[in-house]
Amino acid sequence: MDTFAFIIHPIDPKRDVSRKFPFLGRILSEKQIDFFSTFFPPVYISEIEGIASQATGKEIKGWFIACPYTPRRMTELSERTVYRKIIQTGRLAEKLGAQILGLGAFTSVVGDAGVTIAKALDVPVTTGDSYTVAVAVDAIRQAACVMDIPLLSSTAAVVGATGAIGQVCAELLADDVERLYLIGRRQDALEELRDRLKVHARAELIVSTSMTVLADAQLILTVTSSIHDVIRPEHLQPGSVVCDVARPRDVSAMVAAARDDILVIDGGMVDVPGAVDFHFNFGFPPGKAYACMAETIALALEGRFEDYTLGKHLTRERVEEIAAIAKKHGFRLSGFRSFERDVTPQHIETVRRNAKEARNLRMAHT
Numbered sequence: 001m002d003t004f005a006f007i008i009h010p011i012d013p014k015r016d017v018s019r020k021f022p023f024l025g026r027i028l029s030e031k032q033i034d035f036f037s038t039f040f041p042p043v044y045i046s047e048i049e050g051i052a053s054q055a056t057g058k059e060i061k062g063w064f065i066a067c068p069y070t071p072r073r074m075t076e077l078s079e080r081t082v083y084r085k086i087i088q089t090g091r092l093a094e095k096l097g098a099q100i101l102g103l104g105a106f107t108s109v110v111g112d113a114g115v116t117i118a119k120a121l122d123v124p125v126t127t128g129d130s131y132t133v134a135v136a137v138d139a140i141r142q143a144a145c146v147m148d149i150p151l152l153s154s155t156a157a158v159v160g161a162t163g164a165i166g167q168v169c170a171e172l173l174a175d176d177v178e179r180l181y182l183i184g185r186r187q188d189a190l191e192e193l194r195d196r197l198k199v200h201a202r203a204e205l206i207v208s209t210s211m212t213v214l215a216d217a218q219l220i221l222t223v224t225s226s227i228h229d230v231i232r233p234e235h236l237q238p239g240s241v242v243c244d245v246a247r248p249r250d251v252s253a254m255v256a257a258a259r260d261d262i263l264v265i266d267g268g269m270v271d272v273p274g275a276v277d278f279h280f281n282f283g284f285p286p287g288k289a290y291a292c293m294a295e296t297i298a299l300a301l302e303g304r305f306e307d308y309t310l311g312k313h314l315t316r317e318r319v320e321e322i323a324a325i326a327k328k329h330g331f332r333l334s335g336f337r338s339f340e341r342d343v344t345p346q347h348i349e350t351v352r353r354n355a356k357e358a359r360n361l362r363m364a365h366t
């Protein structure tokens with residue numbers, strides 16, 4: 001039977017450590033977990049079974065393995081130290097017999113996005129970023145539809161637009177919308193991106209290093225590698241959709257608490273084909289996975305045991321290819337989720353109603 005492994009790591013330290021080690025999660029503070037994670041070895045988490053292709057019936061199995069570092073630790077420690085720990089975790093995948101290895105969340109962000117890690121390992125490696133792009137853009141298109149936002153005449157924004165995932169998301173959305181804000185921290189890199197994209201873009205492209213322009217956008221796709229939230233309630237206009245692909249999240253929990261006129265959805269959740277059992281709760285309902293996990297699984301189902309998405313320069317061709325491979329084997333965009341909860345039709349209706357009221361109120365005040 002063909003096999004894969006996927007590296008996860010604690011994102012919300014107390015919550016995630018409790019999922020594997022309830023006792024340690026209870027007694028250690030977040031700071032202590034951060035500190036001890038430096039010395040912890042890679043951890044075997046679980047065997048994944050029950051995945052079967054809808055196209056070929058092929059069954060595969062896999063493993064979750066964990067790199068103990070938190071996102072904060074990965075940004076504080078030297079790149080070499082972080083690579084070393086991820087490579088050590090990759091060796092565990094090799095010992096288990098994995099034929100392809102996926103890098104989850106920050107293990108795919110660090111340094112050159114998998115290139116050094118893949119060179120050091122015998123097992124082929126993928127970051128999962130190509131399929132993450134495909135699913136995120138698909139999710140925002142579908143969310144626009146349910147919120148009655150006409151895509152072709154809409155204003156959208158990509159936050160973290162200069163990043164590996166952000167760049168291709170911007171490239172794809174630039175075909176769909178009327179105006180597109182490219183938001184990031186570095187003006188020069190944003191201008192370079194704008195100049196590259198504008199050759200083919202349908203949309204007017206505007207660069208900005210300030211979140212205040214978000215007030216102008218109806219559709220926002222956010223995918224920074226910030227370890228703090230970057231989007232707060234005051235940045236957003238009533239009725240807008242925010243697709244948050246970043247882990248840790250970019251959207252402040254205050255948005256959920258203070259703005260019932262905005263639809264925030266988690267980017268990158270898909271249904272996995274077959275009666276999958278992950279034997280580990282990573283916060284999703286049964287049968288669903290992150291798009292980056294799904295890329296690794298889809299490649300194993302396809303028998304493509306090769307380095308697939310690596311480095312910071314993704315291509316539209318790879319995004320389209322992996323989307324087709326995943327579709328063929330039965331991966332589907334899942335219903336929407338928001339802050340760990342399912343988004344129901346009632347919730348969408350409430351957001352639409354509240355947005356309309358908020359807009360009317362604003363008009364009355366102007």
Ligand SMILES: NC(=O)c1ccc[n+]([C@@H]2O[C@H](COP(=O)([O-])OP(=O)(O)OC[C@H]3O[C@@H](n4cnc5c(N)ncnc54)[C@H](OP(=O)(O)O)[C@@H]3O)[C@@H](O)[C@H]2O)c1
Binds near residue numbers: 163
């Ligand atoms: N949901 C999923 O399935 C999935 C899959 C893979 C990755 N991810 C997540 O996606 C995110 C991005 O990954 P990536 O590989 O694209 O990372 P990346 O290549 O490092 O790009 C990150 C982008 O965020 C920007 N940024 C970083 N800190 C910021 C801050 N404080 N304020 C504003 N912008 C900031 C960076 O700007 P500069 O160019 O100025 O550095 C860059 O544009 C990560 O959170 C990762 O965990 C999610």
